[in-house]
Amino acid sequence: MDPILIIVxxxxxxxxxxxxxxVKQQTSVVIERFGKFQSIRNSGLQLKIPVIDRIAGRVNLRIQQLDVIIETQTKDNVFVKMKVSVQFKVIQENVYEAFYKLEYPxxxxxxxxxxxVRAEVPKxxxxDVFVRKDDIAIAVKRELNEAMMAYGYDIINTLVTDIDPDIQVKNAMxxxxxxxxEKVAAEFESEAQRIRIVAKAKAEAESKRLQGQGIADQRREIAKGLVESVEVLNSVGINSQEASSLIVVTQHYDTLQAIGADSNSNLILLPNSPQAATDMLNNMVASFAASNQIGExxxxxxKRLKNSDDKTSLDYNPNDTSQPE
Incomplete structure (x- = not known):
C-alpha cells in the first residue's frame, strides 16, 4: 500500500x-471558533469542527466552598480571627458571564x-460577636449576592465557622x-450547708422534745406505780409511812442488784455499807415524823388564828351606840 495513502x-x-x-455531568464547556465565542456545550457526547473549533475551558457547575480567614478588631479593641465559609456555584444559564467576565472568582x-466582615465586626x-455571628454571615451573603450575581455566580450560603480571639483574651475569658x-458552686454549697444546719437543729430540737416527753411520761408512770404500790400496801394494813419506807428500801436493793449484774461497770454507789439501807430508812422515818409534827x-x-378572828368580829358591832367613842 502506498505510504502516502496510509498517512492520509x-x-x-x-x-x-x-x-x-x-462533557461530564454538572459541567459546561465553552467552545470558541478562531478565538471567538461560539457556543456552550452541556453534559454528553458533543461535536465540533476540528482545527476550527476548540475547547476554551470547562466550567464546574457543582457547589463549591471557599474558606476565608480574616483578622479584625472588635469594638472593645480585641483582635479576633474569623473563619467564614462561602458556598457558591455557577448559574448554568450564566456560564458565559462566569467564564468571560471574571477571571479569578x-x-x-x-x-x-x-x-x-471588617465593616460589621468593629461595631x-x-x-456580641459570638452571639451575633449569624447576623454577620447574613450580611456577608447579602453583599456577595448583590456583587456576584452579575458575574453568573449564586451564593448558596455563608457560615461563620470559627471565632478565635487572641490567646491572652481567651485565657482571661x-x-x-x-x-x-466557682461563685455559683460556693453559693450552692453554702445553701446546702445552711439546709444541713437547719435540718440538724430541727432534728435536735425534736429529739430534745421527744426525750423530755419520754422522761415526763416515765416519771408519770413511776408516780402512778408508787401510788398503786402504796394503795396495795394500805389494803393489807400497812400505813403510808411504812409503805413508803418499804418501797425506798426495795428500790435501793434493786439498784444494788442492777449495778452488780454488770461485770464491766466501774460505778461505786456511796454509801454502800450494809447499814446504808437502815440509815436511809431511819432518816426517812425521822423526816416523815418531823414533817408530820410541823404539819400538826x-x-x-x-385554828387558833381563825377562832381569834371570829371572836373579834363578834365583839365589834357597828350598830351598838353604847360603846365608847
Missing part, C-alpha cells in the same frame, strides 16, 4: 475522532468577605468563666 487515512481518522468530545469573593464587642462557676403545829396555829 491516519490523518483522516485523527480528524474524525477530533470531531467528538464528551475566589479572589473576588475573598475581597468582598473581607470588606463586609460589636467581643461577646476562661478565668472569668471559672470564677463565675401549823394546823393548830391556823
Amino acid at each position: 487515512l491516519v490523518f483522516g481518522l485523527f480528524l474524525f475522532l477530533a470531531c467528538f468530545f464528551t 475566589h479572589d473576588q469573593i475573598t475581597a468582598y468577605v473581607f470588606d463586609v 460589636l464587642i467581643l461577646d 476562661n478565668r472569668i468563666n471559672a470564677a463565675e462557676r 403545829q401549823m394546823k393548830r396555829q391556823n
Whole structure:
C-alpha cells in the first residue's frame, strides 16, 4: 500500500475522532471558533469542527466552598480571627458571564468577605460577636449576592465557622468563666450547708422534745406505780409511812442488784455499807415524823388564828351606840 495513502487515512481518522468530545455531568464547556465565542456545550457526547473549533475551558457547575480567614478588631479593641465559609456555584444559564467576565472568582469573593466582615465586626464587642455571628454571615451573603450575581455566580450560603480571639483574651475569658462557676458552686454549697444546719437543729430540737416527753411520761408512770404500790400496801394494813419506807428500801436493793449484774461497770454507789439501807430508812422515818409534827403545829396555829378572828368580829358591832367613842 502506498505510504502516502496510509498517512492520509491516519490523518483522516485523527480528524474524525477530533470531531467528538464528551462533557461530564454538572459541567459546561465553552467552545470558541478562531478565538471567538461560539457556543456552550452541556453534559454528553458533543461535536465540533476540528482545527476550527476548540475547547476554551470547562466550567464546574457543582457547589463549591471557599474558606476565608480574616483578622479584625472588635469594638472593645480585641483582635479576633474569623473563619467564614462561602458556598457558591455557577448559574448554568450564566456560564458565559462566569467564564468571560471574571477571571479569578475566589479572589473576588475573598475581597468582598473581607470588606463586609471588617465593616460589621468593629461595631460589636467581643461577646456580641459570638452571639451575633449569624447576623454577620447574613450580611456577608447579602453583599456577595448583590456583587456576584452579575458575574453568573449564586451564593448558596455563608457560615461563620470559627471565632478565635487572641490567646491572652481567651485565657482571661476562661478565668472569668471559672470564677463565675466557682461563685455559683460556693453559693450552692453554702445553701446546702445552711439546709444541713437547719435540718440538724430541727432534728435536735425534736429529739430534745421527744426525750423530755419520754422522761415526763416515765416519771408519770413511776408516780402512778408508787401510788398503786402504796394503795396495795394500805389494803393489807400497812400505813403510808411504812409503805413508803418499804418501797425506798426495795428500790435501793434493786439498784444494788442492777449495778452488780454488770461485770464491766466501774460505778461505786456511796454509801454502800450494809447499814446504808437502815440509815436511809431511819432518816426517812425521822423526816416523815418531823414533817408530820410541823404539819400538826401549823394546823393548830391556823385554828387558833381563825377562832381569834371570829371572836373579834363578834365583839365589834357597828350598830351598838353604847360603846365608847
